Amino acid sequence: MVKWAAKGLIALFILALVVSLYSVVGKISIEQKNRVVEISVPMHEVEALSRITGRRPVEILEEFRSAGLTSLAVEETTVKDMMNRGKILVLNGWQLLDYDSFFGVANNLVRDILSQKDFNPRSYYIFTKDREIYRKLKTAMASRGYDINAAEGGGIYVIQEVKGAGGFTEIGLGIDLDSLENARSLGLNIVVMLKGVKEKTAEEIKLLDELFDREMSVLVLQNNEMPRKVEAAELLLKAVKGKSIRLGLDEFKEAGNLKKFLQQNGYNAVRVYNRPPHRWMEEYLLAVRDRNDRLLYLHLFMSGDEDLVSYNKMHIKEIYNDVISRDFIAGVYPQKASVFSKTPTSTVATSLLPIMASMGLGLGVYHLLKLSGVLEKTALAVSYALILAMGLFAALDFSTFRSGASLLASVLYPCLGIYREMTIKRKHPSNYRQALKEGIFTLLRATGIAATGALLITGISGDVDFILGIEKFRGIKAMYISSFIIIALLYIKLQHGSIPLRKPVLSIGNLIAVALAGGILYILINRTGNFSVIPIPKWELYFRIWLEEVLPVRPRTKEFLIGFPALVLAGGLKNTERPLWSRLLMVTGLLGEVSMVNTFSHYHVNALISIIRSVEGLILGGFIGALALGGYYICAGKGMKANE
Template sequence: MSTFTYNKWLIGVVIVGLLASLTIDWQRHTVEQANSTVEMVMEYEDIMELAQIEGVRPGEMFQQFKDAGITSLAVYETTLEKLNKSGKITALPGADILHKNNTGTLIDPFWRNLIAAGKIQAEDVYVVGQDQQVFQEVMADLSRRLGPGRVTLLADGDRPVLEAKANFEKVVKWNLGLATAELAVVDKLGFNVIARPTNYTKVTPADVDSVFQRLATVNNLSAIMFAGDEVLGYPNLLPLTASRFRERQLTLAMIEHPLQLQFLKQEGLTQLAAANNYRSARVYVIPKDEQVKLKSAEAIQRWALADQERNIRINLLRRYDKPEPGKTLTETNLDYVSGVKHALVAEGFSLGRAGTYNPYFPELWLIALVVLGATAAGVLFLSLVYPFGARWQYVLTAILAMLLILPILKGGGTLSRQMVALASASVFPALAMTWQLDRWRRLEAAGQFEHPASLGRIIAAGLGAIVIATFISLAGGLYLGAVLSDVRFFLEMEYFRGVKLTFVAPLLLVTIVYLTRYNLFDNVQLTDARGLWRQVTTILNYPVTMKTLLLVGMAAFAAWIYIGRSGHTAGVPVLGIELKLRALLEQLLYARPRGKEFLIGHPAFLLAVMAVYRQWPRLVQYLLIIVATIAQGSLVETFAHLRTPVLMSTVRGLDGMVLGAIIGIVAVVVVYLVQAVITRLGRSTVAHE
């Protein structure tokens, strides 16, 4: 039997790296615990429209939503279309005015005099003011967006009129700045204000300042959540925008992408977040097409989960447009808001201005130790695939660690850290299973498996093995969670790359290890590590039969399900029964474990122990070991979601181990009983013959 030596010095370096990882993870946990305030937001226009639908005074409706839990109102920029409907201004195309004059229906001498003076053009737009403040704001913003040469004041006084050279159908829908009247109303009602301005074409410093001048009178301005495809000031004036943010100590609201990976596309968003010293909060909003399919109870559960697991600190709630049975539309929405509030409070959150992370970056020397430990783990694994001298192991560790650490010590190294995270997610699950394989080999060589093991021995050995393997994999998760720990990853401005690969790499690595130790087609151990190449050749030369093709097809389908369900772009649907199981576990446990761990991987681990102790065919053992590796890889990959608190990721992995072990014990007992029944029936048949 070939000997694979575990280099104790490399293991010592791995332990040092783990201690550094634990230090960073604890610092990270402290930062995460300090960020626990959620801002409950609805759109000002949503509640105003609901008041009109229900025939309730706006002030009363706003107070009801405030009492239910809404802390802030989102205020968008106004448009000529909105102002027309509110009666605060009147916007008309010049063609309409001329038509009325030509048909004799234009009786107002004011307009007739303007026409007589040749000041009304069919292709232009005319804005008449009923409210002086609103009119002045509209004129100012039209001038910024069209240019001063295209906006002319035709009449002043009590009935001001301006002319804009623009297409009426388009200009009435343009954003024309934040309405100070709306901002004042929200401020007076006692809500926090979340402003939603847009950027300007060829933005100037005066444009940027104009937005903040309108916000200057707002006492309770908590955040700015930009609308449109760009943040204010993009591309050249982001430093000016950031300075205005810092002056008011404003939070930048960053809307999570519907696929839950980074944010809705807004040019300049992450640059502005960095310039604002990372005073940013992640925003979630349930898409309209999804919300109509959700009952309010399901939506409430989704909010609690989003705030817990995805670091959402601004909940932008949409209004339900249809009442629930036995309720009015107002009652439906108030109960919905109140339900979200109570769910968050029950989870330990407080309501108010959105919490933000301290700009946390771990000490570089701690990151360097983590990188060194991860490198040592990688070299250790290589030595367990194809043994080579200890001296060369140290040299390789030093060279690789130096190449990875130098960019970090220079103040960059994001790519290096992401590479180390990917290596940790791949190597540690493989090390966990490799250690177990070598332990079984030693027991087999010592003759421990010559006689069938009892059920109690199998379960005891399986529980011990699954605990040790899980903790080795958990170390990899703590490495990953530490090496990518900083505020950029918490906010998902940067993120772990290689999610799909982390689901596949441990399986490939464990397969390589298995083929260096066992003959896949015979119950014998290999004499040296070069057996890997001989087995690869054997597999490539294996006769292709219909049965083989069927097995390969089934394996490919399973791989499609396994990989397709990972990441953020999954095309494989989730079964309804699985969704119900998830919801149940979310309510029962602090952190819902992953199905691939407690339903598949960990039960397969205990069955693999049974297969080894009962000396089932090598191919069966291999398949069960590979399925068991799924859980180990999934456990580490959980930590790749840096927006999720590190404590929750840790508890999720341990919950999965406990629940999976219980299901695995049941599976082992069932298989044991089935085998016993089959054996007894076989003996009875022989006796009768």
């Protein structure tokens, strides 16, 4: 019975690997087919550049188009924008009184406001000379439940926000349709950004009907927001779906609230890179090549050179050349940025494949428990119980199931690979050649097992939801912490035969070791992810840029400089009689294995790029480890001669 149960785990493991490979191939296929990229700049920044340089916006756009610009981004105008442009004046009652006191107010409309018996100095008064702005703003404020009064006279329109609640400056007032016409006349695709989407009402969405009738390439909802009100969200979905409009997802903003919207819209979406202007040119390429962004939402430099038009033109040209040189296609009208739509592969993966891929966790748990001394029957029972629990968990909360299963795979298989190497007993190598051979095989065996976890992760969470970034793996820091806690406990057990809970632990040596390990782990955890409390030194940034320039893909320093060389050293220095240093090096080597698996937990990253990055890290790490091992043997040989 036990024998058949073990074979059953192997069969489930093979099934999980096949399913995961199927998902990997599907992901690679989707990513390789969708290689059309748009490069855009916002129209309001072009207008600002026009005011600075004295050149017409159309002339500037023609210059940019010749450099590789494919699209014009037209952003919705808000009350705040109109205030900055001098088209709207907002004053509260106290400020109106001050104006009257200091300068006197000749306008009859303002005189009427100040002479009202129920004049409220806390009210806000919104003045404009544009009737269309007045009409749209009055409709929007009324639909949002503001208590307003409206009046006009002498060519001035005013809306009183009676209670002085504020919060209306983010109200959208529509899109400049002339800018859309300019884009089309220049042969540019049109990208539209809606602002203040979260608070939009159904009436405000209806005001955008004329916009939705225009052909556009991508509709960006600022901050990846959806209207809170159900009716407004339904109207927006109806307009977007009815016109087959593709949504733009800002890669640096949370997009989980758009999941249902995108599902109903057939995942007709594009990942967008939208950051302040900068000259780190590699970042634009990384956004497209590594992170699957297909719309570069560039921003213009308003200073830094005497000829700002030429300066920005050169900037666009450099980005265009970098992207196109990597076999991407410019989204020149009528071509549009590629979308990562649902495919038959990803549709099946959403429901069934992740559960099947998670079954591969059972064999890993079984072997890790057996290696740590747990009875075989108990290990089998725990493994099958885990598989059953995963299936039940998936039925209750599919999204959380995928996060939990991915976290377990990312911790389990790196720890299994390292601990298995710790338990292998072999003779101490007698020369450098034998040591190098053993070191390389140690690295390959541990990495091969860890790579199983990376493969299963892709099978569990490799569909379009994760490619677009709608769902994300949020356990990266937990992955590192859990892995090192588990391997530390297993190391202690291996060294002492058991975890010595009854022995005193507050010795000076133990406290120093714990403090050192805690400090290293703290630095490691803070350096993991997109944001770090500990600043990255400039030399390291330059080193990263250099690696990106000389190699096809920049490998992770945790892998090729620390983790993988440590495993080569650990294997080469293995001594059954004195295993302490070899095992400590293997604990260090866990860093490389967890980092490699972490690469594949970034599901929005191109799969081929992740594979190349890991292979590069493995080769470089093995080479550096071989050099370090050679250095050890040279020093050891000199030491022996000196003793003689």
